[in-house]
Amino acid sequence: MFKSEKRSRDSGPEIPPAPQAQASNRRSMFSVLGADMVVKGNVTATNDLHVDGRVEGDVTCGTLAQGSESQIFGSIIAETARLAGAIEGTVRVKQLTIERTAHITGDVEYESITIENGGHIDGRLKHMSQVDLSNARAAVPSPVSSIAPAASSEAA
Numbered sequence: 664m665f666k667s668e669k670r671s672r673d674s675g676p677e678i679p680p681a682p683q684a685q686a687s688n689r690r691s692m693f694s695v696l697g698a699d700m701v702v703k704g705n706v707t708a709t710n711d712l713h714v715d716g717r718v719e720g721d722v723t724c725g726t727l728a729q730g731s732e733s734q735i736f737g738s739i740i741a742e743t744a745r746l747a748g749a750i751e752g753t754v755r756v757k758q759l760t761i762e763r764t765a766h767i768t769g770d771v772e773y774e775s776i777t778i779e780n781g782g783h784i785d786g787r788l789k790h791m792s793q794v795d796l797s798n799a800r801a802a803v804p805s806p807v808s809s810i811a812p813a814a815s816s817e818a819a
Contacts, residue, residue, distance in 0.1 A: 706723070711727075714729050718737065722739045729765075731748055749767075750767045754770070759776045776790075
């Protein structure tokens with residue numbers, strides 16, 4: 664008697680999955696790592712991320728806002744970033760703002776950059792006319808052998 668009721672409940676309609684975020688709602692979604700948080704490992708967010716704590720790993724997101732007391736030990740890849748804390752690692756961002764309290768140790772690649780008076784960078788700055796963030800980790804420099812035709816024309 665009870666077994667047949669249980670079967671009918673099991674074969675009943677399932678709970679539908681949560682709806683996916685629409686493109687218009689995408690900008691309203693964000694994640695926060697509070698000042699008391701320490702994350703050991705990579706952090707990936709599809710939308711906006713605000714970091715006030717410490718991250719020991721790479722950070723990849725749409726928009727990054729870093730608090731002035733936060734620390735990131737790893738690379739950063741984002742479309743837009745406002746950096747105000749300490750970073751040790753490479754930064755690859757299309758639209759980058761470095762606030763006066765920021766201290767970056769590592770190379771910085773950007774499409775557009777604003778550095779407030781007092782912002783500190785120990786590393787190379789590289790302007791990218793078209794930064795492709797999807798291939799950022801797989802980017803490989805051009806081989807030196809591509810210059811060989813110019814060298815052979817000098818010998819002629």
